[in-house]
Amino acid sequence: MKLEPLSTTINLSFSCSSLALDPRKMFTYEIHVYCVAFINTWLLVTVKAKVITEVDSNIPLCENLTLLKLNCIQGCDASVLLDTTANFTGEKGAGPNAGSIRGFNVIDTIKTQLESQCAGVVSCADILAAAARDSVVALGGPGWNLVFGRRDSTTASASTANSNLPAPTLSLSGLISSFSNQNLNANELVALSGAHTIDQARCTTFRSRLTDDNNINASFATSTRANCPTSGGDNNLSPLDATPTIFDNSYYKDLINQRGIKLWDGLGPEPRAQYFRRAPSMIVHRYMVLVHEAFSQAQQ
DSSP: OOOOOOOOOSSOOOBOOOTTSOTTTOOBOOSOOOOHHHIIIIIHHHHHHHHHHHHHHOHHHHHHHHHHHHTOSSSSSOGGGOOOOSSOOOSTTSTTTTTTOOOHHHHHHHHHHHHHHSTTTSOHHHHHHHHHHHHHHHTTOOOOOOOOOOOOOSOOOHHHHHHHSOOTTOOHHHHHHHHHTTTOOHHHHHHHHGGGGGOEEEGGGTHHHHHHOSSSOHHHHHHHHTTSOSSSOTTOEEESSSOTTSOSSHHHHHHHTTOOOSGGGGGTTSHHHHHHTSOTTHHHHHHHHHHHHHHHHHTO
16 A cells, blocks of 8 residues: 555544554644545445445454554554555564554555545545444444544564554453553553454464363353354354344443353453443543543644
């Protein structure tokens, strides 16, 4: 993908932090943004139209648009979209990303359409932000306001992705430690994990939970093993909750009822999991609070 700097038009911009880093520390502000008319006429309309098309024809791909946004590692700068060059190793092949992130062609299509209207204006990072939000809404989840003006990265780092993105095989204690390293607490871990309500996992990342973990519903483990046998089928995909095409709170309900497939789903009995199962809006609420706090502080 060709990444572009933003054209200077009006002073109203910021770079959104990734979920993998502390939103209170990773904001950088630039005097680069688009005119409001362009945002309303082309950016939002183009992204929404493409997302709706994907929901109608390929829901799993639509789900991955949210993951592309979540797997930023140095702020939402679209570095995850960059292919490996002679100067750096891209993040697509990093351990936590390999085999799990898809949807690059959707972002490329949107970028091409926007370039035909106004070349070199809209960043891929802003496209990612809008596509992630619209994907959640299209699948029945809550929406949130976006501020545009992110700048695209011109480099990527597989080693940084491996260091900062939690591996899918981490235990609960390992996840808590990983999030703590990014100044995110256990409650924020629970909230952000809820995004898995529209996610799938490869068999190789959860097979041991089906065979070695007592903290799982026996009938659920048996039925899941049909798609994830003790040997073979490593890349077979299984949904992370009972309603994988709807952004809802089923992830938490299943987790509490010991019907989750990830190793960290031993989280279920915790009071904080009971709290966050109340409504799907809780999945994004805490993080969006952090985003707005950081934005407000930077304007002071």
